[in-house]
Amino acid sequence: xxxxxxxxxxxxxxxxxxxxxxxxxxxxxxxxxxxxxxxxxxxxxxxxxxxxxxxxxxxxxxxxxxxxxxxxxxxxxxxxxxxxxxxxxxxxxxxxxxxxxxxxxxxxxxxxx
Amino acid sequence: xxxxxxxxxxxxxxxxxxxxxxxxxxxxxxxxxxxxxxxxxxxxxxxxxxxxxxxxxxxxxxxxxxxxxxxxxxxxxxxxxxxxxxxxxxxxxxxxxxxxxxxxxxxxxxxxxxx
Numbered sequence: 001x002x003x004x005x006x007x008x009x010x011x012x013x014x015x016x017x018x019x020x021x022x023x024x025x026x027x028x029x030x031x032x033x034x035x036x037x038x039x040x041x042x043x044x045x046x047x048x049x050x051x052x053x054x055x056x057x058x059x060x061x062x063x064x065x066x067x068x069x070x071x072x073x074x075x076x077x078x079x080x081x082x083x084x085x086x087x088x089x090x091x092x093x094x095x096x097x098x099x100x101x102x103x104x105x106x107x108x109x110x111x112x113x
Numbered sequence: 114x115x116x117x118x119x120x121x122x123x124x125x126x127x128x129x130x131x132x133x134x135x136x137x138x139x140x141x142x143x144x145x146x147x148x149x150x151x152x153x154x155x156x157x158x159x160x161x162x163x164x165x166x167x168x169x170x171x172x173x174x175x176x177x178x179x180x181x182x183x184x185x186x187x188x189x190x191x192x193x194x195x196x197x198x199x200x201x202x203x204x205x206x207x208x209x210x211x212x213x214x215x216x217x218x219x220x221x222x223x224x225x226x227x228x
Binding site: 031033035040041042043044045048050058088090092093094097099100101102103104105106107109 | 117119122146148150155156157158159160163165204206208212213214215216218219220221
């Protein structure tokens with residue numbers, strides 16, 4: 001089945017450690033996105049990539065990094081510079097550039113101990 | 114400024130009741146899209162509906178209906194005869210003109226339907 005796969009689903013990290021969240025899609029979509037979800041704040045855009053080897057910062061990019069070496073993959077690294085990394089992270093791909101319809105993965109919940 | 118406000122943080126109803134989730138948006142664009150997504154406990158956001166700014170027709174899909182009113186900048190969502198399976202967090206989102214997948218989300222409304 002076509003879709004977006006995020007892993008791991010749950011992740012625990014000690015302060016000061018970097019962690020990478022995986023996002024893979026087999027929908028053949030060009031553009032991919034990372035959103036962060038915090039309780040009561042909705043989703044906020046971290047980074048996005050419209051094409052392979054290109055990516056742009058979203059509204060809350062500080063403390064995060066991404067790469068886009070393959071069309072199918074858009075991993076997100078949460079670095080030790082991110083001051084409040086505990087959150088739910090959602091990856092999405094863009095199905096229709098004209099309308100903005102996104103397809104989402106099931107998310108990764110990161111907890112910093 | 115572009116913004117989406119879902120003033121209802123949590124709603125609790127009993128099964129078979131009707132419930133309306135409010136969404137108010139702000140944008141200066143004349144061309145934009147509005148969305149509703151459902152987030153069940155599994156975490157994935159599930160697409161429910163898309164509406165462009167030039168189409169103010171209300172839409173009905175089974176027990177779901179949407180009321181889009183540009184005059185009040187609102188895009189409200191009504192569930193008729195609610196069911197326990199409707200329990201989820203619902204997000205309203207705005208896609209400004211020519212912004213690809215850069216959606217502006219509301220804070221979400223957590224709906225709890227009790228048997």
